[in-house]
Structures are given as C-alpha cells and as structure tokens.
Amino acid sequence: MHSPPVALTIAGSDSGGGAGIQADLHTFAAHHVYGTSVITAITAQNTRGVTAAESIGADLVRAQLDAVLGDFAVAAVKTGMLGGAELLALVARYGEADRLPNLVVDPVMVTTTGDPLFAGDPAAYLARLGPLATVLTPNLIETRQLLGREITTVDDMREAARALATYGPRAVLVKGGHLEGESAGEPHEGGAVDAGGVPGGSDSAIDVLWCDGQMLDLAAPRVATRNDHGTGCTLASAIAARLALEHPLPQAVAGAKAYVTEALKAAAEWRLGLGRGPVHHQHGRKSNAL
Ligand SMILES: Nc1ncnc2c1ncn2[C@@H]1O[C@H](COP(=O)(O)OP(=O)(O)OP(=O)(O)O)[C@@H](O)[C@H]1O
Numbered sequence: 379m380h381s382p383p384v385a386l387t388i389a390g391s392d393s394g395g396g397a398g399i400q401a402d403l404h405t406f407a408a409h410h411v412y413g414t415s416v417i418t419a420i421t422a423q424n425t426r427g428v429t430a431a432e433s434i435g436a437d438l439v440r441a442q443l444d445a446v447l448g449d450f451a452v453a454a455v456k457t458g459m460l461g462g463a464e465l466l467a468l469v470a471r472y473g474e475a476d477r478l479p480n481l482v483v484d485p486v487m488v489t490t491t492g493d494p495l496f497a498g499d500p501a502a503y504l505a506r507l508g509p510l511a512t513v514l515t516p517n518l519i520e521t522r523q524l525l526g527r528e529i530t531t532v533d534d535m536r537e538a539a540r541a542l543a544t545y546g547p548r549a550v551l552v553k554g555g556h557l558e559g560e561s562a563g564e565p566h567e568g569g570a571v572d573a574g575g576v577p578g579g580s581d582s583a584i585d586v587l588w589c590d591g592q593m594l595d596l597a598a599p600r601v602a603t604r605n606d607h608g609t610g611c612t613l614a615s616a617i618a619a620r621l622a623l624e625h626p627l628p629q630a631v632a633g634a635k636a637y638v639t640e641a642l643k644a645a646a647e648w649r650l651g652l653g654r655g656p657v658h659h660q661h662g663r664k665s666n667a668l
C-alpha cells in the first residue's frame with residue numbers, strides 16, 4: 379500500500395482562481411501531494427480586486443477541521459486568509475492542541491490590489507500564531523503591520539525577520555516581492571541557500587529567511603510580469619507541500635521559491651483577466667495521459 383503525503387490549507391476562496399484555496403490546491407497537486415482544504419471565507423475576486431467577502435461561521439470551520447484532521451494523516455498545514463479574530467483564535471486552539479503539524483503561517487492581511495482581508499488586530503495574530511508556526515511568511519506590507527515599523531531595505535527585512543522570530547516561530551521568511559529598486563547590500567554572514575537564483579541586485583526578488591538562528595538571503599531573478607497574483611499563497615503552500623514531502627526546512631523554503639519563480643516565468647505571456655493575472659502552477663507537469 380502506498381499513499382501520497384497529505385497537506386491541508388486553511389484559507390479563503392478566490393473566485394478568480396489565482397490566490398487562496400485555489401492556488402494552494404493547484405500547488406499541492408503540482409508537488410504530487412494530496413490536498414485537503416478548510417475554507418474560512420468566500421471572496422468575490424478577480425485579477426482586478428475583491429468586490430465582496432464573507433467569513434464562514436466558526437462552527438462550520440471547526441466542522442471542516444474536525445472532518446479533515448479526524449480522517450487524514452495530515453503531514454503539513456498552510457494557513458492563509460483567516461478574516462478576523464474569531465477564526466484566528468479557533469485555528470490557534472487547534473495548533474495549541476498539536477493538531478497542525480509543520481505549520482506554515484502566511485499572515486494574509488491585505489491583497490496586492492489593496493483590499494483588506496483581515497479585520498482583527500495584527501499584534502494578536504503574531505501573539506497567537508507566531509509561537510505555533512514552523513515558518514511565518516509575511517510580505518513587506520504584512521511585516522509593517524505586524525511590527526508597526528517601516529521596511530524599505532533588505533537590511534530592514536533582516537532586522538524584521540529577527541524581531542518576528544522572537545515571537546516563537548522556528549523560521550521567518552520576510553518576502554521582498556514588493557521591494558522596488560533595492561540591492562541586497564552587503565552579503566550576509568549566513569550566506570545563501572540555492573533558490574535557483576542569482577546574487578542580489580535590483581533585478582532580483584530577494585527574500586530573507588531567519589531559520590534556527592541563522593540568517594539566509596534567498597535571491598531569484600525578478601520576472602518582468604504583471605501576472606503575480608497569488609505568489610504569496612503559492613509560495614507558502616509550496617513550502618507546506620515540501621515539508622509534507624519531508625524536505626529539510628531551509629531547502630523546502632528555497633525550493634518553494636524556485637518553484638514560484640518558474641511559475642511566474644511560465645505565466646509571463648498569459649492574458650488571463652484584465653488586471654494582475656495568476657501564475658502557472660502546473661508549469662512542471664508532464665503526463666502522457668493529458
Ligand atoms: N516579479 C517577481 N519575480 C520573481 N519573484 C517574485 C516576483 N514578485 C514576487 N516574487 C516572489 O514571490 C514570492 C511572494 O512574494 P510577495 O512579496 O509578492 O508576497 P505576497 O505579497 O504575499 O504575494 P502576493 O503578490 O500574492 O500578495 C517571494 O518569493 C517573492 O520574492
């Protein structure tokens with residue numbers, strides 16, 4: 379008997395299919411990891427923005443969690459949009475009860491298009507989920523909201539990763555996708571993990587990873603594209619998929635970033651929707667049956 383590893387995403391639905399639950403399940407499938415899902419919110423959304431959003435009631439979210447966790451041997455979990463304080467507290471209780479292994483926390487607060495997706499207190503987010511996270515993956519806007527400080531350079535990102543690590547996650551990945559025209563500055567003492575990338579520079583997409591007390595810079599070529607909707611969700615679910623596949627943590631993060639870079643490249647010429655289009659999650663798939 380052989381079963382694929384199982385991952386779980388706890389996130390919101392994106393009707394446009396580029397982010398949220400849809401991106402996560404595509405990513406799990408691309409990694410040959412069986413995907414399960416707990417839907418926390420429904421958003422009416424496309425490549426241009428969110429036009430409506432409604433949270434799922436706590437009882438129904440709890441029932442989904444119990445249905446999945448009571449039946450599947452979940453090996454890794456990704457959290458995305460939680461919407462507000464009630465679902466944040468609910469998910470935290472499952473984590474505190476040791477029911478959410480290899481937890482990748484993407485602290486979704488606002489979309490790239492500027493629509494808010496979390497109505498609660500960012501400090502409470504950090505206090506509840508920070509200690510439970512294997513990896514916390516804020517983008518620059520979320521890092522600013524979580525720490526209440528400006529982040530404009532790669533050095534700021536490194537300082538922020540250290541500051542977020544004091545809340546208890548094993549690792550913090552501060553994502554630099556929104557960092558414009560910034561160079562990596564001095565190479566960091568911790569060196570770099572191969573993310574299929576290039577050394578830092580303004581044509582690089584630089585993330586910084588604080589992991590087990592070491593600072594690592596992850597640099598990849600910056601892809602010239604408008605199709606970058608859902609890159610954060612895709613990265614976090616690719617990390618979860620790789621943890622479910624038992625990759626060591628720094629390699630799981632670096633490999634996930636390389637996967638996102640390829641997904642951006644493969645979708646660069648797509649015209650899906652009129653705004654920020656999705657990435658190509660299945661870029662690596664080769665099958666004679668398809
Ligand atoms: N144009 C790009 N080229 C290469 N990598 C990119 C590009 N844009 C973002 N990335 C990478 O994609 C990942 C997600 O980063 P980003 O900072 O955009 O997160 P996010 O804001 O949560 O994502 P989203 O755009 O979905 O909101 C990071 O690894 C980042 O470096």
Ligand SMILES: Cc1ncc(COP(=O)(O)O)c(N)n1
Pocket residue numbers: 389390391392397398399421423458459486488489490491495606607608609610611
């Ligand atoms: C349901 C849901 N979850 C997360 C995001 C963040 O993704 P992005 O910042 O790419 O819009 C989103 N737009 N929608």
